Amino acid sequence: MKRQLILEDGTIFNGEAFGSLEESIGEVVFNTGMTGYQETLSDPSYCGQIVTMTYPLIGNYGINRDDFETITPSIFGFVVKEYCDSPSNFRSDENLDSFLKANNIPGISGIDTRKLTKILRKYGTMKGIITKAGATDERASEKLAQAIPLTNQVEMVSTLKPYVSPGRGYRIVLVDFGMKHGILRELTKRNCHVTVVPYNYSAENIMRLKPDGIMLTNGPGNPKNVPEAIEMIKEVIPHIPVFGICLGHQLLALACGANTDRLKFGHRGSNHPVYDFETSRTYLTSQNHGYAVTKASIELTDLELTQIALNDKTVEGVKHKEYPAFSVQYHPEASPGPDDTNYLFDRFMKNIKNFKAQKEEV
Structure with missing residues (x-):
């Protein structure tokens, strides 16, 4: 036909x-x-x-x-x-x-x-x-x-109710904005006890779960169409280690006062080079997004630029200067693509460990 x-x-x-x-x-x-x-x-x-x-x-x-x-x-x-x-x-x-x-x-x-x-x-x-x-x-x-x-893509793909992927390790709340199963696989591989919650789950309800860490997942559309998530992140970021991926990265940046803008044709594929200022290395990454954090807007926030895209110099990673929160624009779980940046899940685990140790000292 x-x-x-x-x-x-x-x-x-x-x-x-x-x-x-x-x-x-x-x-x-x-x-x-x-x-x-x-x-x-x-x-x-x-x-x-x-x-x-x-x-x-x-x-x-x-x-x-x-x-x-x-x-x-x-x-x-x-x-x-x-x-x-x-x-x-x-x-x-x-x-x-x-x-x-x-x-x-x-x-x-x-x-x-x-x-x-x-x-x-x-x-x-x-x-x-x-x-x-x-x-x-x-x-x-x-x-x-x-x-x-469409302006409600996140609502269309997010889970309707919380559910648990049991484990004996750190307790992670995974906020589902359109989660790829690869993210959940990486957390369960590290024996985490993961509670997946809807995109509009409140900060109060998240804190009642007593998480050791919060994961902000990938998802579709414009991050500014998810204002409830931005407000939630503002409330939890001083209290719990946070790791954001893709849309979660953009939402974290917005919650910290940065801005996002639409790209001309986006980044979609498994071969995008990213430069990391902290390791002085270049990584090949898997990406899928049509919006990006604007570089100039980061300067007026408590965020620090950690990674950029080598093709067009757009923002690929940030971290908070005071709190144990960081995020990347690409997909470290790959699925598909190179697993060069899979170590970021281990960094998240390390942040949780250090944060818990500091609380015990206090």
């Missing part, structure tokens, strides 16, 4: 339909990863977005039971140059087409994804519609014009 991807600037891409036959409107973005399409499909940070994979062949190792980052995918569409309907891998349970159909995600293949990516890099991310071939340009343009950008 023929299908079209139409951008809000009027550009039309004609291709083949796969996955769900539903029509879908979302923000069109691109991911530069050569592998990891299953983790990309199941990353809640893509909620509301139509994802374009720049690597030309997608689906060749199928879909397996182990590489999901959430149970229910929340992306709005999937765009590829070529998809493989006969995967070859010993872990494969199904092909990409059947997975997308089962989760009601429309896909389009056979288009020039290089051309699409160059448009997005030049003009920035924009709305797009995946629709059946033959739809009039006027109808599609009208639908795109009427489509209101």
